[in-house]
Amino acid sequence: xxxxxxxxxxxxxxxxxxxTLQCNYTVxxxxxxxxxxxxxxxxxxxxxxxxxxxxxxxxxxYTATLDADTKQSSLHITASQLSDSASYICVVxxxxxxxxxxxxxxxxxxxxxxxx
Amino acid sequence: NAGVTxxxxxxxxxxxxxxxxxxxxxxxxxxxxxxRQDPGMGLRLIYYSASEGTTDKGEVPNxxxxxxLNKREFSLRLESAAPSQTSVYFCASGGPLAGVDxxxxxxxxxxxxxx
Numbered sequence: 358x359x360x361x362x363x364x365x366x367x368x369x370x371x372x373x374x375x376x377t378l379q380c381n382y383t384v385x386x387x388x389x390x391x392x393x394x395x396x397x398x399x400x401x402x403x404x405x406x407x408x409x410x411x412x413x414x415x416x417x418x419y420t421a422t423l424d425a426d427t428k429q430s431s432l433h434i435t436a437s438q439l440s441d442s443a444s445y446i447c448v449v450x451x452x453x454x455x456x457x458x459x460x461x462x463x464x465x466x467x468x469x470x471x472x473x
Numbered sequence: 474n475a476g477v478t479x480x481x482x483x484x485x486x487x488x489x490x491x492x493x494x495x496x497x498x499x500x501x502x503x504x505x506x507x508x509r510q511d512p513g514m515g516l517r518l519i520y521y522s523a524s525e526g527t528t529d530k531g532e533v534p535n536x537x538x539x540x541x542l543n544k545r546e547f548s549l550r551l552e553s554a555a556p557s558q559t560s561v562y563f564c565a566s567g568g569p570l571a572g573v574d575x576x577x578x579x580x581x582x583x584x585x586x587x588x
Contacts, residue, residue: 400580403578463515
C-alpha cells in the first residue's frame with residue numbers, strides 16, 4: 358500500500374531560525390510530490406511541486422528537495438516568520454492511475470509553530 | 474474569483490439527522506473532491522468527481538453520498554449522521570488525482586460536530 362510518512366509530527370522554533378521538514382514515501386510508480394501549507398482554520402494551499410527529474414525547487418524562503426532514489430523529500434524554511442506557523446502536508450502522486458483514488462497519497466503533516 | 478466556496482462553515486447535528494454540505498468552484502475545473510480531516514489522520518478522500526456526471530468512491534465513502542450537480546457544484550450528503558462523522562470537511566477542485574497537473578484548490582472547510 359502506498360504510504361507517505363512525515364517527520365517531525367510537530368516542531369517549535371524561534372522566529373528567524375531555519376528548519377527542515379521531512380517526507381518519506383513508498384509510492385511507486387512515482388509522478389510528482391507536492392508540499393501544501395495549511396494555515397489554522399483554512400484549506401491547504403500548494404507551495405511547490407517536484408517531478409521525478411527535479412532535485413531542488415525554491416519558492417521564496419521555501420526550498421524543496423527530492424531524492425527519487427531514496428524516496429525522500431524535504432522542505433527547508435529559511436529565516437522563519439510568524440506567518441510560517443502552519444501545518445505542512447506532503448502529497449505524492451502516482452502516474453495516471455485509471456481514475457482510482459490511490460492516485461494521490463497524503464502525509465499526515467508537520468505542525469510548525471514559530472515563536473517570537 | 475472566489476475560488477472554492479463551501480457552506481455552511483460550522484454545523485452541529487444530532488445523531489440521526491441529515492444534512493448536505495455545499496461546494497462550488499468558479500475556476501472551470503473538471504475534477505472536484507470531498508475530504509475529511511481528523512486530528513492525527515491527515516486528509517482522507519471521501520468521494521471525487523472526475524467530470525460532470527461522474528462520481529467515484531474514495532478511501533472513506535461509507536455514510537456519505539455525493540451529487541455533481543453541474544460543472545461548478547459538488548455536494549456531500551450525510552443521510553443519518555453519526556458521532557464518528559464529526560470532522561472538518563474540505564471540498565477541493567483541480568486537476569485529476571494522478572499525473573503532474575494535479576494541483577488541488579481547497580475551500581475553507583466546514584466544521585461539523587455530531588452529538
